Amino acid sequence: xxxxxxxxxxxxxxxxxxxxxxxxxxxxxxxxxxxxxxxxxxxxxxxxxxxxxxxxxxxxxxxxxxxxxxxxxxxxxxxxxxxxxxxxxxxxxxxxxxxxxxxxxxxxxxxxxxxxxxxxxxxxxxxxxxxxxxxxxxxxxxxxxxxxxxxxxxxxxxxxxxxxxxxxxxxxxxxxxxxxxxxxxxxxxxxxxxxxxxxxxxxxxxxxxxxxxxxxxxxxxxxxxxxxxxxxxxxxxxxxxxxxxxxxxxxxxxxxxxxxxxxxxxxxxxxxxxxxxxxxxxxxxxxxxxxxxxxxxxxxxxxxxxxxxxxxxxxxxxxxxxxxxxxxxxxxxxxxxxxxxxxxxxxxxxxxxxxxxxxxxxxxxxxxxxxxxxxxxxxxxxxxxxxxxxxxxxxxxxxxxxxxxxxxxxxxxxxxxxxxxxxxxxxxxxxxxxxxxxxxxxxxxxxxxxxxxxxxxxxxxxxxxxxxxxxxxxxxxxxxxxxxxxxxxxxxxxxxxxxxxxxxxxxxxxxxxxxxxxxxxxxxxxxxxxxxxxxxxxxxxxxxxxxxxxxxxxxxxxxxxxxxxxxxxxxxxxxxxxxxxxxxxxxxxxxxxxxxxxxxxxxxxxxxxxxxxxxxxxxxxxxxxxxxxxxxxxxxxxxxxxxxxxxxxxxxxxxxxxxxxxxxxxxxxxxxxxxxxxxxxxxxxxxxxxxxxxxxxxxx
Ligand code: ADP
Ligand code: MG
Numbered sequence: 064x065x066x067x068x069x070x071x072x073x074x075x076x077x078x079x080x081x082x083x084x085x086x087x088x089x090x091x092x093x094x095x096x097x098x099x100x101x102x103x104x105x106x107x108x109x110x111x112x113x114x115x116x117x118x119x120x121x122x123x124x125x126x127x128x129x130x131x132x133x134x135x136x137x138x139x140x141x142x143x144x145x146x147x148x149x150x151x152x153x154x155x156x157x158x159x160x161x162x163x164x165x166x167x168x169x170x171x172x173x174x175x176x177x178x179x180x181x182x183x184x185x186x187x188x189x190x191x192x193x194x195x196x197x198x199x200x201x202x203x204x205x206x207x208x209x210x211x212x213x214x215x216x217x218x219x220x221x222x223x224x225x226x227x228x229x230x231x232x233x234x235x236x237x238x239x240x241x242x243x244x245x246x247x248x249x250x251x252x253x254x255x256x257x258x259x260x261x262x263x264x265x266x267x268x269x270x271x272x273x274x275x276x277x278x279x280x281x282x283x284x285x286x287x288x289x290x291x292x293x294x295x296x297x298x299x300x301x302x303x304x305x306x307x308x309x310x311x312x313x314x315x316x317x318x319x320x321x322x323x324x325x326x327x328x329x330x331x332x333x334x335x336x337x338x339x340x341x342x343x344x345x346x347x348x349x350x351x352x353x354x355x356x357x358x359x360x361x362x363x364x365x366x367x368x369x370x371x372x373x374x375x376x377x378x379x380x381x382x383x384x385x386x387x388x389x390x391x392x393x394x395x396x397x398x399x400x401x402x403x404x405x406x407x408x409x410x411x412x413x414x415x416x417x418x419x420x421x422x423x424x425x426x427x428x429x430x431x432x433x434x435x436x437x438x439x440x441x442x443x444x445x446x447x448x449x450x451x452x453x454x455x456x457x458x459x460x461x462x463x464x465x466x467x468x469x470x471x472x473x474x475x476x477x478x479x480x481x482x483x484x485x486x487x488x489x490x491x492x493x494x495x496x497x498x499x500x501x502x503x504x505x506x507x508x509x510x511x512x513x514x515x516x517x518x519x520x521x522x523x524x525x526x527x528x529x530x531x532x533x534x535x536x537x538x539x540x541x542x543x544x545x546x547x548x549x550x551x552x553x554x555x556x557x558x559x560x561x562x563x564x565x566x567x568x569x570x571x572x573x574x575x576x577x578x579x580x581x582x583x584x585x586x587x588x589x590x591x592x593x594x595x596x597x598x599x600x601x602x603x604x605x606x607x608x609x610x611x612x613x614x615x616x617x618x619x620x621x622x623x624x625x626x627x628x629x630x631x632x633x634x635x636x637x638x639x640x641x642x643x644x645x646x647x648x649x650x651x652x653x654x655x656x657x658x659x660x661x662x663x664x665x666x667x668x669x670x671x672x673x674x675x676x677x678x679x680x681x682x683x684x685x686x687x688x689x690x691x692x693x694x695x696x697x698x699x700x701x702x703x704x705x706x707x708x709x710x711x712x713x714x715x716x717x718x719x720x721x722x723x724x725x726x727x728x729x730x731x732x733x734x735x736x737x738x739x740x741x742x743x744x745x746x747x748x749x750x751x752x753x754x755x756x757x758x759x760x761x762x763x
Pocket of ligand 2: 370
């Protein structure tokens, strides 16, 4: 049995219980989300320094941090580009340079010839061999032994707290730590045999690993005791998402039962039939919708797999049952595209489609709002403007969120609350279907979306031509323009996508504008149009529909066309500076071509020099056409934070686990989470222990 009382005592002892921690300093620690003694114990080191032994100077390698010891041979002020104090330090094995840019006269005189110095620092390549720049130095007398017995932890810090102070605090807690005070929440038999270590041992070890530890293993995060904690941390995250799921399962939702007539009519009017994968996924959704608690489903599928159609089928369920359905798109362009698609599909069936975006003119907006509130509109398409307070839904039974690659747990929570508050039937919550723009790597889907059920469309509609992708350097820009010219002369259409590192829309727009001028000038007789985020929505609409109608040959665009645009005759895409974008985004962009039956091409027009990582990304894109494979590659090259867009929000930040490195633990995590031996109380305590700094996450 875990001793809950003992745990609470550590968890509930504030840091001010420690020597030297007053209210002021407690506030500094608060910034690191450290409030209790338990929080300090779970504030784990980022890495370690080895100060337990003295390394012969000749054995030092560049990049290595180490203690060295020797006698001062010379100490001179050197006037190079910057004045510096250069000390030459010698031991039996060799000689090395210590360099100081900031120093006092007193310091210089300390380093008299023959003085024995012990230094700690990182060896780097200098002008004449290895150097230690601004090492920590200490004068030693005779054969003073090193006193450090353990590796020195390096902690995450914030302004106002030093490594030394943080180490002192953790040491104070460790010194008080008795077995009883830190609850072994996980029953040992649930842990894989190789990781069956007591929690307390793991914490003590990782805050001060003995000198003889396997340092390489530790640096890689693969020490069994690190893995023991990583497993528990991943489990805590997983449990918190399961908790979210349980909460929504406790809510009620209107069961949406089949209206076969409506669906039959709809399918009969389509110029094609659903793929087997689309049918399977529609069935999964239908089963969820028939239940009396909210569906929480993630729909994944590669670009062009036909997710929109699946969304339409889901919408028909809701509408057929007499309820209202909302579709939320991330951009105005995509919302507009959806309105066109859904109107074309559903209006012939007598369904009324309304549109709510941020940019509607006041009168039109008022009219749409009234239609939504009265229930006259059965389907509402919009951007996030859908969830503004003034929007009153009428019998809202299903919310479909499209192309939200970056739709984090926090937003999901908010949406649930809004959905519940915004005129759903009685106390019901609407069902939710979340569609991703591109596939999510399996490990991320298993961890970041564990609160959702997942449906996958793993098949493209028949007759798709693969997209030929080539990478060409900007030196050969002329040739690429020539190629565009030829394609257009043959009656095809093309995209020219401009990218910028800056998120600034106005800079992006400028770049696209000058490119469009350049192309208009060079490409004789080609009808060029421009679309970017700074255009008014009606201007964007105009340009897009001219392109769709074939009145424009070449569309110069920023990444605003990233999602949703669907023009089958466009079969060539040039992406400028693709090295600046992530793989998933490039794959999504590229998916705008290859939508018809014409063989399509994508040219990655990269700038030189290309970094290794950039080269690897372009290579991956040329090699793979499968979005799931690309997603895995993206994860490998960029890491989970970038992919989920949570690096800034810190939503999925682990203390010790690393989703990539520890992906192998996830099946264990799922197995443990499913175990009945993990009672409700243990689950709650685990979540609190590891996620207490993310209150909404933890409470949910
Ligand atoms: P995505 O999954 O990227 O959102 P879309 O829903 O935009 O893909 O579909 C891409 C294109 O494929 C659209 O033009 C759509 O009409 C077409 N499509 C969808 N399903 C099928 C199908 N079963 N057979 C043929 N074409 C289809
Ligand atoms: Mg789509």
